[in-house]
Amino acid sequence: MAAGDLTALGRDIRNTLWKLVGVPVCVGIATTKTLAKLANKTAKKIPVFDGVCIWEQTSPRWRSKLLAQLPVAEVWGIAGRLEKRLAALGILSIADLAAADPVMIRDRFNVVVMRTVLELKGVPCIPFEEARQGKEQLIFSRSFSAPVTTRTEMRQVLTAYAQQGAARLERHHQAAKLITAFAGTSHYAQEHSFPTVLVPLPAPTTDPVVLAKAAQRLLPHLEEGTRYARAGIMLTDLRPATGQQALEPFRYRHEEQGIATLVEQVHRKVGKDLLGLGHAGIRPRPHWRMKREMLSPRATTHWDELASVRAD
Numbered sequence: 001m002a003a004g005d006l007t008a009l010g011r012d013i014r015n016t017l018w019k020l021v022g023v024p025v026c027v028g029i030a031t032t033k034t035l036a037k038l039a040n041k042t043a044k045k046i047p048v049f050d051g052v053c054i055w056e057q058t059s060p061r062w063r064s065k066l067l068a069q070l071p072v073a074e075v076w077g078i079a080g081r082l083e084k085r086l087a088a089l090g091i092l093s094i095a096d097l098a099a100a101d102p103v104m105i106r107d108r109f110n111v112v113v114m115r116t117v118l119e120l121k122g123v124p125c126i127p128f129e130e131a132r133q134g135k136e137q138l139i140f141s142r143s144f145s146a147p148v149t150t151r152t153e154m155r156q157v158l159t160a161y162a163q164q165g166a167a168r169l170e171r172h173h174q175a176a177k178l179i180t181a182f183a184g185t186s187h188y189a190q191e192h193s194f195p196t197v198l199v200p201l202p203a204p205t206t207d208p209v210v211l212a213k214a215a216q217r218l219l220p221h222l223e224e225g226t227r228y229a230r231a232g233i234m235l236t237d238l239r240p241a242t243g244q245q246a247l248e249p250f251r252y253r254h255e256e257q258g259i260a261t262l263v264e265q266v267h268r269k270v271g272k273d274l275l276g277l278g279h280a281g282i283r284p285r286p287h288w289r290m291k292r293e294m295l296s297p298r299a300t301t302h303w304d305e306l307a308s309v310r311a312d
Helices: 003-020 033-045 060-069 081-088 094-099 102-108 111-120 151-171 208-221 259-270
Strands: 027-029 052-054 138-148 174-185 196-205 228-240
Touching: 003 027, 003 052, 027 033, 033 052, 033 111, 060 094, 094 111, 102 111, 138 151, 138 174, 151 174, 151 208, 151 228, 151 259, 174 208, 196 208, 196 228, 208 228
Parallel strands: 027 052
Antiparallel strands: 138 228, 174 196, 174 228
16 A cells, blocks of 8 residues: 555544544554554654654654654553563663564563564564454443342342343353352451352353353352342353254253343333343332432443534
8 A cells, every 4th residue: 555545544544533433543554563553652742743653654764763762661562570671681762672682582581572572673473363253251240239138139139130141142142151150248348258159051051041040059158137239240151152052951941932032122122120030120120229320421332322412
């Protein structure tokens, strides 16, 4: 791509983000990720670039002078103790690091720092990461607006979170093989209790009933009367829901009937407070649910909360 085309691309990215999101950004373009980071910082701090810096279009003499002035901590991934260890070798500026012997850096530090040195020399060593398919884990946890003190109330909490977890798994086309349930008192309370259970499931599932029963394994570990300030579940060992079908003894009846999908569709259409499973009682509103009356408008993520402008 020609130099003029790169500049036009950078300005197009900048203008598009400002138009669609309303966030001012700067753009740095270079032959390596590390140099692109430096170009981005340059675009932010030096007004003459007007928010877009194409690293290879700048003067080599100017680049050398700039790198000699910038401390090594300005490099992506270099900070703290690593900066001090480099300083002990006389590597104080980015120019010093770029001029260092990559083999020596690998022997004294590790291959990651060696790649950074090569990237500063213009050799691409850090590949682009492919977009992750689905989540690695899902966590549902909230602090209570009022302490939960009984196993009956905690059963309702865990069932509600399991129901939310099943809906989220359906949304991401994933299934969970492992669930962790936990609860905890306030760190400022006189009595401390932080029970946790880890429950492996027979087969990956999105079944809200199975997940709720697994989460309720926490209940025997709770101390009746203890004022728990928060609780939650964590779903891990996530796998694609479109994988090979389990053998008959390990299939889940509610999952095959699409209960999680049905509940999610009802929630999207009429709201989350009109349908629940099992012990996840939803009317009247549970006293432990977090109060959100003062929640700020979510103008960038919810269509019904978009900011409105009135022209007088």
